[in-house]
Structure formats: C-alpha cells, structure tokens
Amino acid sequence: MTNLGDLEVFVKVVASGSMSEAGRLLGLSPAVVSKRIKRLEGRLEARLFQRTTRQISLTEVGRGFHDRMISALAGLEEAEAFVSGNAADMQGLIRITAPTSFGRMHIAPHLPRFLAEHSKISVELILTDQFIDLVADGYDLAIRIGELTDSSLVARRLAPVRRILCAAPNYLEARGIPTSIEHLDQHSCLPAHNSDPWRLVGPHGALTFRPEGRILTNSSEVVREAVLGGFGIALRSTWDIGEELRDGRLVQVLPDYEGSRNLALSAVYPSRKFLPSKIRGFIDYLVSVYGATPYWER
Incomplete structure (x- = not known):
C-alpha cells in the first residue's frame, strides 16, 4: 500500500x-x-x-x-x-486574501462581529491587488472581483458587481453633462491601470471606449480620489462609491451605460469535495452581511 x-x-x-x-x-x-x-x-x-x-x-x-x-x-x-469533532465545531485559523480597497471597506469592518460569534476562530486577512495562488501560498479563501476562469478552483457568488460612469457635481457644472458616449471624447476621463479600455454595455449591446485624461496610474485609489476631487469622469464599482452617490458627492452620468455585466464578487477556495466548517461558516457570514441586494446598492 x-x-x-x-x-x-x-x-x-x-x-x-x-x-x-x-x-x-x-x-x-x-x-x-x-x-x-x-x-x-x-x-x-x-x-x-x-x-x-x-x-x-x-x-x-x-x-x-x-x-x-x-x-x-x-x-x-x-x-x-x-x-x-472539527466538522461541527468551527475553530482554528482562516487565511484569507482580498483586493485592497474592497477588503478595507467591506471585509475588515465586519470581522469583529464574526470573531465575537466564533471565539475559537482567528483570521489572517492579507489585502493585495496581485494575483495569489491559493494552494501554493497556503490560503484557505480568496475574495475576488471579476470573471472567474480558473476551473481548478471552486467559487461561490457573493454579490453582483455594478460599475457605473460617475463624476463630481462641480466637474459637470464646469464642463457640462455628456449625453452620449461620443461626448466623452470632449471630457477629461480617468482611466485606471494605465489606460485600460472601458468595456461597457449600452442600449445597443457591448462596446469598448478608450478613456483619455491627464492622470495615468495603476492605482484604483488614485482614480477614486481624482473623481471625488472633480477632475473628471470615471468608471467605478458601486461598492466603492455607494456612500458618495447617496450623499451627492458623486452623480451617475450616462445611466444607460454600465460596465460589463459578467463581473461578480466571489469567494474562491481550492477545489475539494468537503469544505471545512470554518470556511463555509465565514462564507455564509459574508453572504448574510451583503444580502441579495448588497447594502452599498440600497
């Protein structure tokens, strides 16, 4: 044997x-x-x-x-x-990796309640925007945003991801409100990741627009600060700007156009038949926190 x-x-x-x-x-x-x-x-x-x-x-x-x-x-x-007895008793360390901004805004604030409810669990949360190999790097779970393509991993959808075009009111007062995609060529746009094109879905289907502006960066946080500062139009996820939309610091432009609808927020873990109860418990907790309609969309 x-x-x-x-x-x-x-x-x-x-x-x-x-x-x-x-x-x-x-x-x-x-x-x-x-x-x-x-x-x-x-x-x-x-x-x-x-x-x-x-x-x-x-x-x-x-x-x-x-x-x-x-x-x-x-x-x-x-x-x-x-x-x-571990199958019924959640305990031990959970190693989690998540995108930097999302983890800071929508995972870290919810950890205290989860840990208070499960006194035998501890969490190591690593925030990074780099791709992480879960198995090789020893992680139990990854929170990922995007289209999932790795068939060797199991994914559970946590929430939809909506991306909208938005700008600060003072920018629109100064430059005008665009009424068509073509009008974006007359505006200062804020591309993320060094001029990656915007893949949008509109009334006539999918289209690609390459934004141009005076700020080039690989940092999503820089784009966020720039659009809040009235420096242009950006394509942002609603989980990132939900509060600013509610209080009026940002407004949606060209509401008939949004980012690709194939994106989702997912919990990803190594492909195996039996999932440890501590991992399943944490994923269930996130599902309950975000809800069928995520709180940042309400």
Whole structure:
C-alpha cells in the first residue's frame, strides 16, 4: 500500500510547481521530497513527472493520478475532521486574501462581529491587488472581483458587481453633462491601470471606449480620489462609491451605460469535495452581511 505521506508530498509538488517549494511548504528538504516522489513512482511503477534542469511537469499518467488523488485526500481530511469533532465545531485559523480597497471597506469592518460569534476562530486577512495562488501560498479563501476562469478552483457568488460612469457635481457644472458616449471624447476621463479600455454595455449591446485624461496610474485609489476631487469622469464599482452617490458627492452620468455585466464578487477556495466548517461558516457570514441586494446598492 502506498505511503499517505508520499501522496501528500506529490499533491504539494503539483500545486507549488517545484520540489524545492513543496519542501519549503512541508518543512522538508528538496532531497527528501525528491526521494519521496521516486519512492512513489517506484511503488506505482509509473513516471509521474517529466524532469528537466529548470522545471518539472506532470506526465499524462501523473495528471490522471493527481486528479484522482485530490478527491481521495479530501475524503481523508473530512473523515479525520468527523472523528476529531472539527466538522461541527468551527475553530482554528482562516487565511484569507482580498483586493485592497474592497477588503478595507467591506471585509475588515465586519470581522469583529464574526470573531465575537466564533471565539475559537482567528483570521489572517492579507489585502493585495496581485494575483495569489491559493494552494501554493497556503490560503484557505480568496475574495475576488471579476470573471472567474480558473476551473481548478471552486467559487461561490457573493454579490453582483455594478460599475457605473460617475463624476463630481462641480466637474459637470464646469464642463457640462455628456449625453452620449461620443461626448466623452470632449471630457477629461480617468482611466485606471494605465489606460485600460472601458468595456461597457449600452442600449445597443457591448462596446469598448478608450478613456483619455491627464492622470495615468495603476492605482484604483488614485482614480477614486481624482473623481471625488472633480477632475473628471470615471468608471467605478458601486461598492466603492455607494456612500458618495447617496450623499451627492458623486452623480451617475450616462445611466444607460454600465460596465460589463459578467463581473461578480466571489469567494474562491481550492477545489475539494468537503469544505471545512470554518470556511463555509465565514462564507455564509459574508453572504448574510451583503444580502441579495448588497447594502452599498440600497
């Protein structure tokens, strides 16, 4: 019978992409990891990896073996959790990553109540706008905004994401209110991420508009401050500017046009059959906080 430790090493090597990184995550030397993989291959009488001096990749047999091992190991984790009582008792550390602005505005304020309700849980919240590999970096959960394309992950939709064109009243008083997309060429626009085009949906379907303005930045926070300061028109998510829309510091322009409707706020976690109760509990909590119509839309 194959050693279960060898199987865990195998899965970690696949997830991290290298034996040295897998060793670091498991607290083993690269030599020990390599020995474990060779022992597993000898036991199975099959080559699982193609090795070069620079990288390793799964063979066809290795890929099929990995797909089957993921569900098998998930079943073992669930069995252990059932015996230890963890399946019903939420406890332990939850490692979460989320976009910087959203995490600051709509996750951090809600953590105290969740932690007060679950005294045995602690949370590590890492805010970053960089892509994070959940498995390789050891995260339990990611909150992501956008179109999800990674089929190796499981996603649960938390809320819709609406993006609208908006501006400060003093800007519109000075420059006029645009009445068509073509009129935006006569306005100062505030592109995010160094002139990425705006993908919009209007009365006649999808269209792309490339905004031009005097501020170029890779920071969404800079764009937010600029539109509030009356420096132009921006395409912003309602979760980011809901309060400003309500109190009149910003107003919507060209209401017939919005950003792509394929975006969503989602909780993303590694693909496995049994989800730990602490992760499911936190996701359920966020769903209850945001509601069917998110509070920033009300």
